[in-house]
Amino acid sequence: MLKEMFGMAEGILQDLHNDHQEVAKLIDNIMESEDGGQRATLFKEMMTKLLAHSKAEATVLYAPMKKSDDEEVRSFALEGENEHTHVETQLKMMSAQRDKVGEKWTAELTVLKELVEHHVGEEEDTGFKCARAEFDKAELEKMGKRFETLKKKEMAAA
Numbered sequence: 001m002l003k004e005m006f007g008m009a010e011g012i013l014q015d016l017h018n019d020h021q022e023v024a025k026l027i028d029n030i031m032e033s034e035d036g037g038q039r040a041t042l043f044k045e046m047m048t049k050l051l052a053h054s055k056a057e058a059t060v061l062y063a064p065m066k067k068s069d070d071e072e073v074r075s076f077a078l079e080g081e082n083e084h085t086h087v088e089t090q091l092k093m094m095s096a097q098r099d100k101v102g103e104k105w106t107a108e109l110t111v112l113k114e115l116v117e118h119h120v121g122e123e124e125d126t127g128f129k130c131a132r133a134e135f136d137k138a139e140l141e142k143m144g145k146r147f148e149t150l151k152k153k154e155m156a157a158a
Ligand SMILES: [Fe+2]
Pocket: 016, 020, 053, 054, 057, 120, 123
């Protein structure tokens, strides 16, 4: 209720923001941990969430944006998809490495954090602005429901 009054309840945009915060927190928790087993467990959780988020987001938000009449909206979606690929590659490489406390893996974690922060920054700035211009509130609400359903399916299949 209060959220609606301040214009913050915008369906999928709120869902995406919540996930971004959750993933950022998990990455910080991994960084703070010095225990290999704990790092591996947290990494797996973060990777599952992040990949499910990215896939559902690409389907529900990026796909219609790519069909927009507005060039800025289309290029945002194309750039965003490209960044998803970089994040995914980084995650898979890190997942395959057994030593998750060594300097090498820790450096890769820093790179992952930077990639995610950069991507989320643009998404919440340019992407959200484009989405607000492209879709009305009712559409954003509907997209939020579709996003959550799809994300759950992705997580269950992971
Ligand atoms: Fe996102």
